[in-house]
Amino acid sequence: MVEALVTAGATAVSVGVVYVMAAARVVKQYERGVVFRLGRLKSSVRGPGFTLIIPFVDRLRKVNMQIVTMPVPAQDGITRDNVTVRVDAVIYFKVVDASEAIVQVEDYRFAVSQMAQTSLRSIIGKSDLDDLLS
Known part of the structure; x- marks a missing residue:
């Protein structure tokens, strides 16, 4: 027992x-x-x-939730004055709302990288070579 x-x-x-x-x-x-x-x-x-x-x-x-440093691959672009340039960049970002980062975006790191590349190409296309060099 x-x-x-x-x-x-x-x-x-x-x-x-x-x-x-x-x-x-x-x-x-x-x-x-x-x-x-x-x-x-x-x-x-x-x-x-x-x-x-x-x-x-x-x-x-x-x-x-730390600040993340991510390199952006070199982007080829044509400036507003028709000059071909190649630009490298580094982005820094920080997640502010953890639940929104997981629920609203499938892969927030990849999304930030793609948005940075798109923005970089857009800025290259809107700028003159002199502005980019300065």
Whole structure:
């Protein structure tokens, strides 16, 4: 009788430990955690520190909130005065709203890169060579 109770208690404790290990997540200071419960966005974004989610029901996506430096590939363009130029650039960006970055854009890093390339080509086309050189 006592052996059965001890075995049942040990089993319950081990199941509890496995559940907590599956539910435990750590969000770093420079990250925010966006939680999806069964595919639907939870209203609150998890801040830095220890957090628990419901295993197999919740998904936690971490978003880096630091300033990101990303090189833009060299762009060939024709200036307003019909001169062909090749311009390199570097972009700096920071995610302000973690849930919007995950939900509204499929891949926000790729989207920022493409927007920077498009803007760079547009600016090259609207500028004279003298303006670009200065």
